[in-house]
Amino acid sequence: xxxxxxxxxGAAGSFGAGTGQxxxxxxxxGPQHPSTHGVLRxxxxxxxxxxxxxEPIVGYMHRGAEKLFEARDYRQIxxxxxxxxxxxxxxxxxxxxxxxxxxxxxEVPARAVWLRTLLAELNRVLNHLMFLGSYPLELxxxxxxxxxxxxxxxxxxxxxxxxxxxxxxxxxxxGGLKDELPAGWTGRARTTVAxxxxxxxxxxxxxxxxxxxxxxxxxxxxxxxxxxxxxxxSGPVARASGVDFDLRRDEPYLAYGELADxxxxxxxxxxxxxxxxxxxxxxVHNSLDLADACLERLxxxxxxxxxxxxxxxxxxxxxxxxxxxxxxLGLNGYYLVSRGEKTPWRLKLRSASYNNVQALVELLPxxxxxxxxxxxxxxxxxVGDVDK
Amino acid sequence: xxxxxxxxxxxxxxxxxxxxxxxxxxxxxxxxxTMTRRSVTDQYPDALPELPPxxxxxxxxxxxxxxxxxxxARECPDWCIYIDSHKETVPATTxxxxxxxxxVLDRFAIDFALCMYCGICIEVCPFDALxxxxxxxxxxxDILDLTHERDRLREWMWTVxxxxxxxxxxxxxxxxxxARKAAERPDPPEQPGTEPxxxxxxxxxxxxxx
Numbered sequence: 001x002x003x004x005x006x007x008x009x010g011a012a013g014s015f016g017a018g019t020g021q022x023x024x025x026x027x028x029x030g031p032q033h034p035s036t037h038g039v040l041r042x043x044x045x046x047x048x049x050x051x052x053x054x055e056p057i058v059g060y061m062h063r064g065a066e067k068l069f070e071a072r073d074y075r076q077i078x079x080x081x082x083x084x085x086x087x088x089x090x091x092x093x094x095x096x097x098x099x100x101x102x103x104x105x106x107e108v109p110a111r112a113v114w115l116r117t118l119l120a121e122l123n124r125v126l127n128h129l130m131f132l133g134s135y136p137l138e139l140x141x142x143x144x145x146x147x148x149x150x151x152x153x154x155x156x157x158x159x160x161x162x163x164x165x166x167x168x169x170x171x172x173x174x175g176g177l178k179d180e181l182p183a184g185w186t187g188r189a190r191t192t193v194a195x196x197x198x199x200x201x202x203x204x205x206x207x208x209x210x211x212x213x214x215x216x217x218x219x220x221x222x223x224x225x226x227x228x229x230x231x232x233x234s235g236p237v238a239r240a241s242g243v244d245f246d247l248r249r250d251e252p253y254l255a256y257g258e259l260a261d262x263x264x265x266x267x268x269x270x271x272x273x274x275x276x277x278x279x280x281x282x283x284v285h286n287s288l289d290l291a292d293a294c295l296e297r298l299x300x301x302x303x304x305x306x307x308x309x310x311x312x313x314x315x316x317x318x319x320x321x322x323x324x325x326x327x328x329l330g331l332n333g334y335y336l337v338s339r340g341e342k343t344p345w346r347l348k349l350r351s352a353s354y355n356n357v358q359a360l361v362e363l364l365p366x367x368x369x370x371x372x373x374x375x376x377x378x379x380x381x382x383v384g385d386v387d388k
Numbered sequence: 389x390x391x392x393x394x395x396x397x398x399x400x401x402x403x404x405x406x407x408x409x410x411x412x413x414x415x416x417x418x419x420x421x422t423m424t425r426r427s428v429t430d431q432y433p434d435a436l437p438e439l440p441p442x443x444x445x446x447x448x449x450x451x452x453x454x455x456x457x458x459x460x461a462r463e464c465p466d467w468c469i470y471i472d473s474h475k476e477t478v479p480a481t482t483x484x485x486x487x488x489x490x491x492v493l494d495r496f497a498i499d500f501a502l503c504m505y506c507g508i509c510i511e512v513c514p515f516d517a518l519x520x521x522x523x524x525x526x527x528x529x530d531i532l533d534l535t536h537e538r539d540r541l542r543e544w545m546w547t548v549x550x551x552x553x554x555x556x557x558x559x560x561x562x563x564x565x566x567a568r569k570a571a572e573r574p575d576p577p578e579q580p581g582t583e584p585x586x587x588x589x590x591x592x593x594x595x596x597x598x
Contacts, residue, residue, distance in 0.1 A: 076465035079506035111557070143419065150428050157440075161552075164442035164520060170506045178511075180559070182442070182552035206418045209411035298557075305559040 024052065029372070031060045038383030040357065044364070044372070051372065054364035056357050061387035069347040074100050074174055074314055077347065081334075082168050084351060085385035087130055089165075090123035091327040093172035096347075098253060099323035099336040100174045103316040111298065112176035112306045117255040118189070118294035119159070119171065121287045125196065126155050127328035128236075128284045131380045135277060136207050138377040139216050144207050151196045158192045161185060174314060176307030190295050197288045200281075208281065217273035220367070221375035224271055227362050232355040235330025236279040237379055241271035247326035255294070262286075262293045273378035280380065315342045327352055329380055351388055353381035441549040443522035444505050446536075447498055448544035453517035456491035460509035460518060468502035469509060470495060470535075498541060500526070501534040521547040 030041035039060040045053040065084055069077050074096070081096045082089035094116060101108060108116075133148025156166045162185055163171035163178070171178050207213055228238045238245065246265040248256040256263060266282040268275035316338040324333035330352025337346040356379050363375050430437060439445070456473040472495035478488045510518045521544050528534050536544075554561065560568075 072465055075508060075511075076463070076506075079465050079504055079508065083504075147422075153428075160443055161440040162442070164440075164444040164507065165505070168505065179442070180561070181555040181557075182440070183555050185555060202418050202422075206415045209414050211409065211411045214411070301557070303557045303559065 040383050040386065049368050051364045051367055051369065054360055056360050058386050061383055063388065065388045066347060066349055069344060071343060073342045078172055079170060082170065084388040085329065085353065085382045086167055087127040087382055088123055088328045089168050090119050091325060092332060094120060095323050095325045095332050095334045097172045097174050099321055099334045100316050102321050102323060103319060103336060103338060106175055106308060108176055109305050111301050111304050113255050114294050114298050114301065115177055115306060118291055121291045121294065122155055122159060124287045124328045125284050126152055128280045131280055132203055135377045136213060138373055139213060141213065144203060147202050151199055154192050154196060158189050173307055175310055180306055186295055186298060193288050193291050200284060203281065214274060216374050217277060220273045220371050221363050221378060222271045223359060223363055227359060231359045233359050234355065235352050236283060237276055237356050239266060240268045240275040240279040242267060242269040247324060247331065253325060259290055259293055262289050273374050276378045313342050315340055329353055329385065330356060349388060351385045353385035357381050357386050439522035441552050444507055444520050445522040445524040446526060446544050447510065447541065448519045448521045448548050449496055449538060449541035450517050450519065450545050451493065451538060451542055453515045454493055454496065455515055456493050459512045459514065463508050463512045465506060465508065466502050466504055468499040470497045496538040496541060497535050499535045501531050519545065519548040522549065523547045
């Protein structure tokens with residue numbers, strides 16, 4: 001690997017100097033930059049081609065979601081909550097309704113529980129496929145994203161048929177789901193899952209085995225388990241560093257408790273960019289298996305409703321609760337404090353990307369600028385989820 | 389880049405050393421295989437997508453059903469529905485009867501630049517005056533033109549599809565259940581003043597009349 005140090009003007013005098021000495025070169029990446037997704041801004045202090053310090057500057061997409069929640073009732077909150085991480089809308093909605101249901105002590109019909117599990121897993125596949133396609137794109141491979149989007153399109157069609165939305169499903173309601181399934185949907189979902197599974201090999205062959213891709217990601221951006229714990233990193237990024245923690249197994253919600261034999265928590269120990277990518281790819285395979293298992297159980301369930309009759313004005317009783325779910329990108333938590341009104345008094349949102357992005361402070365120093373793109377992309381974050 | 393720790397290689401390369409460039413060749417094979425297949429891309433403006441009936445494209449207004457109850461405007465999370473109305477008095481129909489007042493819709497507009505496409509307005513409408521239509525081709529040059537007034541919203545009504553049949557494993561929709569119960573109910577004993585065929589003088593309950 002070659003390293004060139006180029007100094008111009010005042011920077012020429014500081015050859016070999018570390019930070020603090022001479023003139024540092026400060027480089028802004030973003031908020032509008034092709035290698036960042038959305039509007040994340042990074043302030044890099046460079047020493048030649050090497051990054052001496054990095055600071056993610058967040059907040060360009062801050063909308064004050066938590067404050068907006070306080071002026072919305074529990075149905076309107078779902079609309080806001082599914083937007084902070086626009087790639088995992090269904091899972092985001094889930095956290096809100098689970099919190100409210102827990103406060104109300106409400107029992108959700110069995111069919112709704114299994115359907116929610118199924119749709120959450122399909123949403124996970126959709127989310128992961130996005131990153132499986134966009135990450136090679138950031139590293140210079142244009143083709144994989146087209147394959148990933150072919151699969152995404154198939155799944156989105158299934159999701160759109162049931163919920164009416166392609167990204168913001170608005171399909172969860174307190175007490176269940178908004179609507180009954182259209183006739184024949186389960187069959188179409190089954191075919192789609194099978195077709196997506198049969199096409200996943202293309203990404204294996206095209207990306208994972210590619211020498212250039214492996215060369216750019218292996219051993220790059222190593223994240224150790226200590227940093228994972230220190231920064232509250234979660235999800236596939238944490239599991240790639242050997243942190244074996246998955247809420248679906250460790251604190252089962254929805255129907256995951258009964259899916260223990262299908263659920264496989266994917267972990268890696270290397271903690272580099274390649275490990276993170278492999279985790280994501282493996283999770284897709286497992287999520288498709290989980291989706292199949294859910295569809296099988298749904299077929300066996302006795303006929304029943306998919307939601308509860310709700311009162312005209314839904315009020316959560318006074319108290320507080322914390323509901324967290326294993327979102328595609330990591331832990332997503334809602335801390336709900338209610339004073340018995342129809343709006344929450346406070347709804348704190350803990351989003352996965354916010355913590356995952358903080359790890360850049362530790363990951364980037366010491367790496368080359370060209371590796372920054374690889375590391376940045378491999379943290380799999382959505383800027384809306386960072387800035388909310 | 390040195391290959392330090394041994395790690396699992398993708399399938400098919402279990403035996404020790406890999407042939408250099410093998411991964412690239414495999415990738416090219418994928419590309420070649422895809423080249424021989426038909427393209428999956430729909431040529432959009434020529435080929436229109438087939439959208440499911442639940443697809444949330446645009447909101448249609450069935451004006452005749454609207455009673456100006458304002459529920460949709462109040463429940464909208466970002467208040468993008470504008471409704472103006474005035475009251476009119478309807479003269480008494482029977483001599484000596486009371487005059488009644490009734491709401492008349494003056495303006496019904498939805499600002500699709502603000503709309504978040506959540507569908508809460510359609511869900512809360514107790515009189516079935518709002519519907520989703522999968523139509524989506526209404527992009528505008530000027531953002532102000534995205535506010536669709538009542539005549540434009542009325543036009544969308546013609547594109548509203550029939551809702552899909554429901555999964556047989558589900559519960560009967562409550563409208564159907566109520567109608568079936570009413571039909572199965574044995575006729576009550578004839579009472580003076582009630583028309584025959586209308587049990588108890590009240591029809592099957594409609595959704596929203598809690």
